[in-house]
Amino acid sequence: MPFSKSSLSSYTSVLAVSVIAVSASVLTACAPSTLDPEPQAEASISAADLGRRIERLSSDEFEGRAPGTQGGQMASQYVADEMKAAGLVPMGKDGSYFQPITLTETTVSEGSFLDIAKDGGETIRYDFQENTVYWTKRFTDSVSVENADLVFVGYGVVAPEYGWDDYADVDVTGKTVVMFVNDPGFATKDEALFNGNAMTYYGRWTYKFEEAARQGAAAALIVHETKPASYGWNVVADSWAGAQIDLVRLDEGASRAALEGWLSLEASKALFANAGLDFVEMKAAASQKGFKAVPMSGLSLSATINNTIHTVSSRNVAGAVIGTKYPDEYMLYMGHWDHLGKKPVPEGEDGIYNGAVDNATGTAMILEIGEAFAQKPALRSILIVAVTAEESGLLGSAYYAEDPIVPLSKTVAGINIDAVLPVGRTKDIVVVGFGASDLDDLLHDVIDPKGMYITPDPKPEAGYYYRSDHISLAKKGVPMLYADGGIDHEINGKTYGEAFGEEYTLERYHAPADEYDNTWDLTGIEQVGNVFYELGRAIADSQDWPNWYEGAEFRALRDEMLKTNP
Numbered sequence: 001m002p003f004s005k006s007s008l009s010s011y012t013s014v015l016a017v018s019v020i021a022v023s024a025s026v027l028t029a030c031a032p033s034t035l036d037p038e039p040q041a042e043a044s045i046s047a048a049d050l051g052r053r054i055e056r057l058s059s060d061e062f063e064g065r066a067p068g069t070q071g072g073q074m075a076s077q078y079v080a081d082e083m084k085a086a087g088l089v090p091m092g093k094d095g096s097y098f099q100p101i102t103l104t105e106t107t108v109s110e111g112s113f114l115d116i117a118k119d120g121g122e123t124i125r126y127d128f129q130e131n132t133v134y135w136t137k138r139f140t141d142s143v144s145v146e147n148a149d150l151v152f153v154g155y156g157v158v159a160p161e162y163g164w165d166d167y168a169d170v171d172v173t174g175k176t177v178v179m180f181v182n183d184p185g186f187a188t189k190d191e192a193l194f195n196g197n198a199m200t201y202y203g204r205w206t207y208k209f210e211e212a213a214r215q216g217a218a219a220a221l222i223v224h225e226t227k228p229a230s231y232g233w234n235v236v237a238d239s240w241a242g243a244q245i246d247l248v249r250l251d252e253g254a255s256r257a258a259l260e261g262w263l264s265l266e267a268s269k270a271l272f273a274n275a276g277l278d279f280v281e282m283k284a285a286a287s288q289k290g291f292k293a294v295p296m297s298g299l300s301l302s303a304t305i306n307n308t309i310h311t312v313s314s315r316n317v318a319g320a321v322i323g324t325k326y327p328d329e330y331m332l333y334m335g336h337w338d339h340l341g342k343k344p345v346p347e348g349e350d351g352i353y354n355g356a357v358d359n360a361t362g363t364a365m366i367l368e369i370g371e372a373f374a375q376k377p378a379l380r381s382i383l384i385v386a387v388t389a390e391e392s393g394l395l396g397s398a399y400y401a402e403d404p405i406v407p408l409s410k411t412v413a414g415i416n417i418d419a420v421l422p423v424g425r426t427k428d429i430v431v432v433g434f435g436a437s438d439l440d441d442l443l444h445d446v447i448d449p450k451g452m453y454i455t456p457d458p459k460p461e462a463g464y465y466y467r468s469d470h471i472s473l474a475k476k477g478v479p480m481l482y483a484d485g486g487i488d489h490e491i492n493g494k495t496y497g498e499a500f501g502e503e504y505t506l507e508r509y510h511a512p513a514d515e516y517d518n519t520w521d522l523t524g525i526e527q528v529g530n531v532f533y534e535l536g537r538a539i540a541d542s543q544d545w546p547n548w549y550e551g552a553e554f555r556a557l558r559d560e561m562l563k564t565n566p
Contacts, residue, residue: 049371
């Protein structure tokens with residue numbers, strides 16, 4: 001399985017706890033590989049430097065690196081200081097290394113409600129968390145929707161490359177759209193539909209709300225089902241309850257639908273029945289090409305969302321190594337510096353979520369790669385961006401994508417590094433979202449001569465490619481690779497690597513136990529760092545512009561972007 005934070009939840013379905021033959025103490029104290037080290041690139045990646053940076057970033061001093069806290073401020077300053085020491089030039093605002101970001105913390109408060117009424121019949125009030133969750137992306141104390149007619153829009157997808165348009169021949173301006181999660185390929189397992197069982201970006205709930213807003217909907221509701229969502233209703237209900245951190249967007253969210261939310265499966269089936277529609281029949285129809293939106297006759301939504309809002313400040317950190325021949329073209333490395341911060345606990349317990357693996361490893365690696373390029377600059381420039389607020393919903397990278405330091409048309413490609421486990425050297429590299437772009441082929445060119453191989457994402461239907469920071473730029477058209485260390489340990493094999501990941505998931509992931517241990521075997525993290533460095537150098541020392549494969553959902557955006565280049 002990928003040792004990426006976004007996919008760690010899949011480990012428990014792959015290995016039962018009983019197969020963990022390697023104890024927790026062994027996992028954190030395993031001896032480094034005794035095999036001869038691989039040949040290093042001219043500017044090498046150092047395990048000692050990686051360990052130094054991981055240890056400092058995950059120290060108690062930074063109190064879990066939460067955005068908007070003193071610990072987060074100190075951590076981002078440390079990243080900037082390391083960029084300066086490594087020889088990177090500042091790329092932030094006013095000659096600094098910082099790209100300031102204002103975050104908003106919003107809580108749905110008392111007086112909020114969501115009602116659906118039937119002409120001549122009863123009005124049903126949906127209970128928050130029990131059968132619905134809802135919010136608004138608009139930066140306002142209160143927003144209301146009144147009598148917005150309901151329309152079932154299938155999967156809520158407009159995908160020209162697949163010849164698919166769920167909004168064809170229907171005007172949903174000012175209306176409430178209802179739709180399924182995931183996409184028709186998952187529903188049918190038909191390899192000719194979208195990407196078959198593997199989720200595309202069109203299957204992500206984030207896309208569906210974005211598209212509903214583009215179509216002018218006043219409200220957008222997604223039907224929850226556990227398998228296509230890849231998580232249960234409890235995850236939905238818990239995730240959107242309480243304070244929610246978001247960006248103060250450039251238009252203050254005015255372009256978004258006034259209300260976004262989910263309905264439980266039970267509530268959704270009752271809703272369809274109330275509209276005189278058969279849920280099973282509608283789901284089958286929605287997965288067929290040529291589906292047309294269906295009015296949910298006689299049903300209308302009224303809602304009010306009251307918010308308690310306050311803002312906090314955070315920042316992305318960016319530095320660069322300027323290219324020797326093509327300085328205006330940039331190869332991007334990205335990783336998030338933030339984690340979950342500090343939580344109140346009884347005296348004597350550990351309340352600091354240090355985030356050593358997640359993502360001090362990735363932040364240390366992009367710093368180390370930047371330093372390697374500073375020692376020997378490439379023909380193209382190298383941009384290193386440590387983003388904030390990933391744990392709050394990929395917010396730092398989303399802000400960067402909307403207000404990029406380097407124009408996206410001049411961003412040649414990118415690599416996102418998010419949580420690399422200290423498993424030791426492996427024979428493989430795991431690529432989440434394998435089969436998307438030319439970067440897969442370029443990665444092969446780097447690792448094949450080393451006798452390594454690519455392990456594709458084992459659960460493509462869960463859409464893990466769309467759940468880390470790279471997606472913020474990918475959905476703008478920039479080819480982005482999301483790869484991590486492997487599982488096939490050079491000496492101990494796959495079972496060892498899988499057990500290592502399982503132990504981390506169960507005992508350390510998003511827990512105070514995700515701490516640095518000076519007995520870690522960092523040879524694998526060094527190995528991955530060298531692979532990513534060599535891949536970036538191959539791109540930066542060429543004049544090639546990687547692209548998405550034909551038929552990929554972001555190909556048209558990239559093609560249009562490249563038209564602006566001379």
